[in-house]
Amino acid sequence: MPVEGELLCFQCQVSEPLQGLAVSWWKGGPVPARKGHRVHLEDGGWRLCIDSLRREDAGDWACHVEYQGQRAVAPVPLRVYGKPRAVPPQPCTVPPL
Numbered sequence: 001m002p003v004e005g006e007l008l009c010f011q012c013q014v015s016e017p018l019q020g021l022a023v024s025w026w027k028g029g030p031v032p033a034r035k036g037h038r039v040h041l042e043d044g045g046w047r048l049c050i051d052s053l054r055r056e057d058a059g060d061w062a063c064h065v066e067y068q069g070q071r072a073v074a075p076v077p078l079r080v081y082g083k084p085r086a087v088p089p090q091p092c093t094v095p096p097l
Helices: none
Strands: 008-011 022-026 039-042 047-050 059-067 070-078
Antiparallel strands (some): 039 047, 059 070
16 A cells, blocks of 8 residues: 555566566656656656655656557556554543443
């Protein structure tokens, strides 16, 4: 269960790794391959990592793989849950027996 503030990584896998495969990640548009940013790609783009998850990271992500003009898309829906909050203890009174 992805929780706010945690690190989350998605791995895009193919059944047969071929020379010349191109991979990209999308969420409403292509995700740039940036190092040092909260949302970044690793392993040549096959792995998408999100540091310090936020509620706005929730949504429909997708891994796109292209090879010789053919494209395959693997949808990755993401729901981000809020951090559990501690509830302060409430005083209770026990009536006399």
